[in-house]
Amino acid sequence: MYSKVTRFAELRRWDVKQLRTLSWPQEPSLLEPLSRLAVRRSETALSTAPLGSISFDGSVTVRAGERLIQGRTYLAKSGDLVFSKIDARNGAIGIVPPSIDLLAFSTEYPIFDLTSAEALLPQYAALLLRTPIFLSQLEGLAAGHSGRKRVTPEDFLGLRVPVPDQEVQRSIVDEYEEKRASAIQRIATVENVVPQTMVEIQDVLGISMDLRRAVDTRFTAQLSQLSTWSVRRTRSDLSGLSDELRCAFPVRRLGDRTVAMILRGVSKSPRNRPNQNARPYLRVANLRAGFIDLSDIRTIDVPEDSFESMRLHLHDVLVCRNNSLELVGKAALWRGQVEECTHDDHIFRVRVAGGDVSPGYLEAYINTPYAQAWLQSRAQVTTNLAGIPGSALANLPTPIPDRAVQLKVESLYQTALDTYAATVDQAYQALQEARSLAAANVSNATPRTLR
Incomplete structure (x- = not known):
């Protein structure tokens, strides 16, 4: 149980969170308000300026994909401080790095110039912003309805820090x-x-x-050559990797009933938020080629009567279904690190169906340059997301060498x-x-x- 007594005069608002924030060890009178150290920028960005993005770890980067924001955006320069009003409490606050000259942000991302006051070095400010004390105070500022709590620029500038x-x-x-x-x-x-x-x-x-000849940006194709109504897919079909794999061993399709089963995960929705049947589950954020990151495992509600069909089994091979194009198709072997675990529908699980191939061999093969290029060339791509159809993964040409060769590959x-x-x-x-x-x-x- 947490308890703390404070004076009414010390309260900035009726919010328990601010009582839990950490304090700087220096005398309060020696701390300086951010309003003295940072100046709010309000320069409108040109439509050609790349959009910026802020991760929860504080890194500021160029946003991937096309520029889709229709409203006014504002200019951030190298060395500027930027934060997300909604996600600052989660760590989305950082400094534009020296490698980026200009970025554009919407009104949801206040921008501050640190150079005018000549008090905080941008590199030092980046370290200050990641301290547990500063982040706790930032979280204490967030106000609003659950899930949409915001940090206002005015409250932010009221924070005091040691300089x-x-x-x-x-x-x-x-x-x-x-x-x-x-x-x-x-x-x-x-x-x-x-x-x-x-x-x-x-x-x-x-x-x-086996690469076919390159196809120009403008090309013609017969109707019989179209597998889908997609220019990108048709160009891939006419060039790039051949559908037929040439290798030193017999080849079968991954989804062949003698090789493996391709299984789907749990579709997320408001109905399966964690409740009495909460289960740990994996997301694409947990999946990397050859590795499963267990640092952030979340839960999802899966009833007992349907969990068995969604449960991860030892040595299932997990394959990324939806992500950016360069990440779809990445595979990792499940080694039972978390009990009673499942995964969401953005991941496939490939389960060996017979004794002709081993799970470790499949993990290694799916991550080869050939298999990755084959899968990514068949991904369906939208503005910021790529997805591999289950049929494409099932059709992946897969060499079936003898056990000794599989063990060598593993x-x-x-x-x-x-x-x-x-x-x-x-x-x-x-x-x-x-x-x-x-x-x-x-x-x-x-x-x-x-x-």
Whole structure:
């Protein structure tokens, strides 16, 4: 049970959340309001300016896809602070990086210039925004109806933060950047381990990337050549990978009853929000090629009478059905990491149907350049989303080598994954330690003396 006593004069509004926010260790009189450190931008962006996006981890990037916002947008420059009114409480607040000159944001994303006040270095501000103290205070500002709580620019500018001298800011930033660069360099040393292994696996299977001649942007096709009313698909059908796989072993379709079953997941809707039959489930955010990220597992309501048909079985191969084009088709083997688990309908589960192929072999094969190119060329693409039809996955040409070759493929693939994962895990641990140290340094920095 949480309890806290506070004076009425200390309340900014009738909201319990603000009583749970963390406080800076410095004397309140030494903290400075953001209104003194940041200036709101209101410059209208040209229609040619790329739209920006802010992730919950604070990264600011160019939004993928076409520019669909019809209303007025506002200009953000490199080094500016931007946040989402709705999702700031979830961490959607960050600094436009030096690699991006200009971005456009809607009115839901207030933009602030940090350079005019000459108090906060943008790189230091980026670290300050990720401190647990600042994020808790930001969450305490969110007001409104459940699910649509907003942080207003006025409340944001009322927050007070410690601001050390710029020499101290540079020192903290330099230390963090040095540790971050070291971690990134460590990851770079194993970036090509898995891709090179996938090429080696294709060589073991004797796969030939049989490419037809390229098709120009403008082309003609006979009606008999059309598989769908899609220019992109027809161009893919006339060029790119052939439907017939040339390799050193017998070939069957993945959905052949002697190879595997292609199964769907739970369709999300307001009716299956977590309730008395809440079950853990996987989303595309949990799925990567060769890996399943268990850091954020959510629940969905699946009644007992229908759960058995949706349950993940040990060694099911999960395949991404819907995502951006470069991510659809990625596969990972389920090893029973979470009990009573299912998945949503944006993921296929491929379940081995006989003894001719092993699940580990299928995982490795589906992630080969050939299988990925084959699946992605048959994806149905909308503005910001691609999807693989179940029929396309079922029709994937699949080599069926003997057991010894399958075991060799599995071994090559797993060794590559283990090498990559071990190095990346060490690097991410070092990166997390660097972030924690930077957050501590920022939170405990001695405020500057104001003249």
